[in-house]
Amino acid sequence: MDDESGSDDNEADSENEESSDEGNVKEDEDEDEDEEEEDSDEDDEEDDEEDLKSDVEAEDEKEEAKGVMADDENESEEDINLDDADEDELQKEDASLGAAIKYCINLKKEKKQEKKKKALKKVKMVHFKVKILDFVEIIVKDIGFSSATMNILPKLLQLVSSPTAASGPVYDKVLSIFKNMLAMKSDSLTVNFEESLKTDVPAIQDFIIKTANRKAQQLAIQSLFMLCKAHLNAAEPKKKKRRVSKKVTSIATQIYSVFSPILNDFFKNKNTKQDKNLFFQIIERFPIIRPNFVQDVTSFINQDITIYAKMQAITLLQRVLSFADQSVLSSQDQILDAVKSLLSKLLENEKPSPHHIRECLKLCSKLHAVSAKLELPLNSLSSDVKDVVESVGFSEIAIKFPDLANLSKKVLSCYG
DSSP states (O other): OHHHHHHHHHHHHHHHHHHHHHHHHHHHHHHHHHHHHHHHHHHHHHHHHHHHHHHHHHHHHHHHHHHHHHHHHHHHHHHHHHHHOOHHHHHHHHHHHHHHHHHHHHHHHHHHHHHHHHHHHHHHHHHHHHHHHHHHHHHHHHHOBOHHHHHHHHHHHHHHHOGGGSSSHHHHHHHHHHHHHHTOOGGGBOOOHHHHHHHTHHHHHHHHHHOOOHHHHHHHHHHHHHHHHHHHHHHSOTTSOOOOSHHHHHHHHHHHHHHHHHHHHHHHOTTOOOOHHHHHHHHHHOGGGHHHHHHHHHHHHTSSOOHHHHHHHHHHHHHHHTTOOGGGGGGHHHHHHHHHHHHHHHHHSSSOOHHHHHHHHHHHHHHHHHHHHTTOOOOOOOHHHHHHHHHHHTSHHHHHOHHHHHHHHHHHHHTO
16 A cells, blocks of 8 residues: 555656646747747838838839820720721821811912012012113203202112112112212202202201211212302302302301201210211311301300210311311300310319310310411400410329320410
């Protein structure tokens, strides 16, 4: 019995040890399983993130694939529409396309025909104008420089100044007419000056003021010269000496009235198309108007015009004095007074131009030289003029440019 109970106890102890071992094994297995579960959870989270990224990329690829598929479907639909189109529809499309091509061809032909018609019309018009001008040339040669000739001059000048007639047969024919007209002798100058002064001269003056065509402008000036020449020849034959009289004064005033509007535009219009060389021609060809010219030019210096225009007036006065014309010296006081006002204005500037001051002083010196050459007495300088000339010598500009001080002293010594 004791052996049996001992064996039983041993078996129980072995069973207890086995059960405890099994419990320990189970606990180890449970811990291993927990660790494996945690590892698996972390792996699952990483797998989830990778799956999410792959899903997004897959969706993007699907959308791109859908777009490509849609384009392919549209192209395939268009191909299908074209392939499945009825023959009637294709014929209609061919007919409309052919009509459009035909219309374009016809339109191009019509444009070419229109261009040809216009070119032909221009050629015909040129031939017509040349024939008319041939007739005008015959008349001008027959009647000379008359009132009838003056009537057509504005139209001829317009033909010359036209941009479309800058060259060619019409232009050449008009130049030929002017050439023949300007070469006429005094016997052929039968124009009525007073009548032309009222009717034709204003149109020619306006043309000279407005045109930018130098050649046409010069032709217009030459035609006015011819008119004034005809008036001088009619009023005073060549053989008689010209004397200063009421008649001569009246003639000078009439002739000067031909050019005075042009001179007025030259000084007052900032955008004038005139040139000082034009007035050089006038005072050279018509000495009779020089006193009128000097009076007007000096009056412009005292007016409210630009400094540039005032200096142009000084240049014109120097040109007049270069002819040593006795009739001009009657305006010496007026000239000196104009120089005084201009010098005063120049010295008021912060930076006066030495060239402008120099030209004013040269004009005073030239006026004295002309009077000495003609052996005519010259009035002494007024106190106002003298003070301004002296102020030039003491000015700051004279320190920088010593020749101005020397010129100032020279003028003062000339006039005493």
